[in-house]
Amino acid sequence: MLPLRRFIPGRVLNLGAAITVWCCVTATAAAGPRLAELPERPRELSRAALAQGDTNWDVRAGLLWAGRNETGSRMHGVRPTAWYALGLLLRGEPGDRDRAVQALEAVLRQQVDAPGMPWHGTFFRRAEEPRPLNGARMWDDYDPNWRQFIGCTFAQVLIDYADELPEALRGRLLRSIALALEGELAHGRLKPAYTNIALMQGFLLGFAGERLQRPEWIRAAQDWVGEIEREFVAHESFDEYNSPTYYGVDLYGLALLRAHGATPELRVVGAHLEAALWRDIGRFYHAGLRNLAGPYDRAYGMDLQEYVALAGTWMGFVLPAEATPLPAVMPARHGGDFYFTPCFALLGAVVPAEVQAQLETFTGERLLARPIADGKRVATAWLGPDLMIGAQDTALSRGVPQARSQFHPATIHWRRPDGGTAWLALRECSRVNARAEPHRLHIEAIGDATFRIETAGLTAAMISAGHWQLPGLVVRIEHDAGDCKIDLDAAGATVTYREATRFTLHCEP
Numbered sequence: 001m002l003p004l005r006r007f008i009p010g011r012v013l014n015l016g017a018a019i020t021v022w023c024c025v026t027a028t029a030a031a032g033p034r035l036a037e038l039p040e041r042p043r044e045l046s047r048a049a050l051a052q053g054d055t056n057w058d059v060r061a062g063l064l065w066a067g068r069n070e071t072g073s074r075m076h077g078v079r080p081t082a083w084y085a086l087g088l089l090l091r092g093e094p095g096d097r098d099r100a101v102q103a104l105e106a107v108l109r110q111q112v113d114a115p116g117m118p119w120h121g122t123f124f125r126r127a128e129e130p131r132p133l134n135g136a137r138m139w140d141d142y143d144p145n146w147r148q149f150i151g152c153t154f155a156q157v158l159i160d161y162a163d164e165l166p167e168a169l170r171g172r173l174l175r176s177i178a179l180a181l182e183g184e185l186a187h188g189r190l191k192p193a194y195t196n197i198a199l200m201q202g203f204l205l206g207f208a209g210e211r212l213q214r215p216e217w218i219r220a221a222q223d224w225v226g227e228i229e230r231e232f233v234a235h236e237s238f239d240e241y242n243s244p245t246y247y248g249v250d251l252y253g254l255a256l257l258r259a260h261g262a263t264p265e266l267r268v269v270g271a272h273l274e275a276a277l278w279r280d281i282g283r284f285y286h287a288g289l290r291n292l293a294g295p296y297d298r299a300y301g302m303d304l305q306e307y308v309a310l311a312g313t314w315m316g317f318v319l320p321a322e323a324t325p326l327p328a329v330m331p332a333r334h335g336g337d338f339y340f341t342p343c344f345a346l347l348g349a350v351v352p353a354e355v356q357a358q359l360e361t362f363t364g365e366r367l368l369a370r371p372i373a374d375g376k377r378v379a380t381a382w383l384g385p386d387l388m389i390g391a392q393d394t395a396l397s398r399g400v401p402q403a404r405s406q407f408h409p410a411t412i413h414w415r416r417p418d419g420g421t422a423w424l425a426l427r428e429c430s431r432v433n434a435r436a437e438p439h440r441l442h443i444e445a446i447g448d449a450t451f452r453i454e455t456a457g458l459t460a461a462m463i464s465a466g467h468w469q470l471p472g473l474v475v476r477i478e479h480d481a482g483d484c485k486i487d488l489d490a491a492g493a494t495v496t497y498r499e500a501t502r503f504t505l506h507c508e509p
């Protein structure tokens with residue numbers, strides 16, 4: 001698996017001339033889409049996301065308020081402001097264009113120009129963030145992925161609304177994309193297996209290559225996306241498997257390629273992989289429980305109705321509000337991701353007919369097995385009318401080192417007596433193999449293992465080492481642990497088994 005810079009010779013040449021030519025051509029482009037023209041559900045969700053942005057707009061900074069620092073002071077988010085700016089242009093109400101221009105100019109000022117440094121071309125996450133220094137740590141001190149997230153948003157602005165922007169701003173946006181690409185190519189850290197970022201990068205290379213008259217960048221985009229496709233088709237799975245948030249970004253990158261890929265080949269691959277990903281989502285989705293079955297390679301939560309997961313946003317475009325797997329009340333956990341909605345809405349959800357049926361109604365009991373990426377890891381899931389179980393055999397390559405990990409290799413969801421969804425998951429363990437079967441979850445992991453049960457109203461009499469009498473579900477646990485510690489709280493229970501090697505959970509609704 002080769003880093004992206006292997007595909008790219010040289011640097012941008014005659015950038016200023018290419019931008020000048022492109023700006024002149026786009027000056028007569030047709031007006032872009034408007035919110036009122038979108039289908040009902042994308043329009044509703046985009047309007048809700050924009051209302052959230054309107055509430056958090058700081059006219060002084062030209063940025064959105066987003067989160068607080070350790071002292072409690074509010075901070076300004078750079079990436080959500082870019083998404084909001086595109087949404088403003090889509091909405092097109094009085095004052096929206098001027099606010100979008102202010103927002104885009106503010107985001108441009110947050111790009112890092114530091115040739116030779118790993119963070120060259122990315123953006124500050126927050127306006128209050130210090131500049132990275134020598135020895136800065138990726139993810140802690142800077143996030144290189146802002147190159148792709150913001151770069152693709154700028155590309156959408158230029159595709160759909162270039163004619164509504166001042167010529168100088170159009171040029172600055174295109175220069176910013178070129179700077180982001182230069183930084184990524186010099187960094188050389190990106191691989192096709194990093195699916196969500198790799199897909200956006202593939203689109204962005206082709207977009208910039210077409211507009212900056214760089215045919216080698218277009219060829220590189222085709223080679224790069226071709227590698228992603230080859231890795232996918234072996235088992236029809238991405239390496240970042242079954243991630244409720246990052247599947248949403250995957251669908252975004254694929255929709256960009258499908259709608260705006262620089263070549264017919266890129267557009268065909270985008271459409272093919274987009275449909276294939278939707279089919280896998282449909283297989284693992286339980287419409288009755290309004291959740292994707294586990295296991296999750298990367299997830300920020302266990303219930304799509306309790307936090308904003310971007311796959312849920314895409315599904316919301318083709319489902320009525322009452323069936324959409326998103327929180328009923330906004331803002332919610334990971335609510336900043338909701339600002340992404342207009343970017344998705346402009347591209348539209350293209351869902352195969354058989355998947356649409358699976359999203360709308362639970363279509364029957366099924367047992368699934370999916371080799372992941374190179375096939376060394378295998379995801380299994382069983383879905384029944386009121387219960388679903390997910391598991392991953394990692395070939396003892398991965399564990400769950402801490403409860404806040406995004407990796408969830410063993411999960412159970414079920415219907416509560418009140419009709420809501422409850423869940424339990426393996427939250428801490430050593431390297432693990434797990435397998436789902438009808439009504440059973442098998443786990444092999446040597447050492448301590450911690451389960452989290454999330455359903456209110458539990459009492460000490462309901463939880464023991466070998467038996468969990470839960471609202472809506474009875475679980476019998478076979479295990480070889482030395483002892484067991486049970487901690488109850490208002491939201492559920494945490495159960496830790498010491499010095500174990502194996503578990504089998506037998507589940508009956």
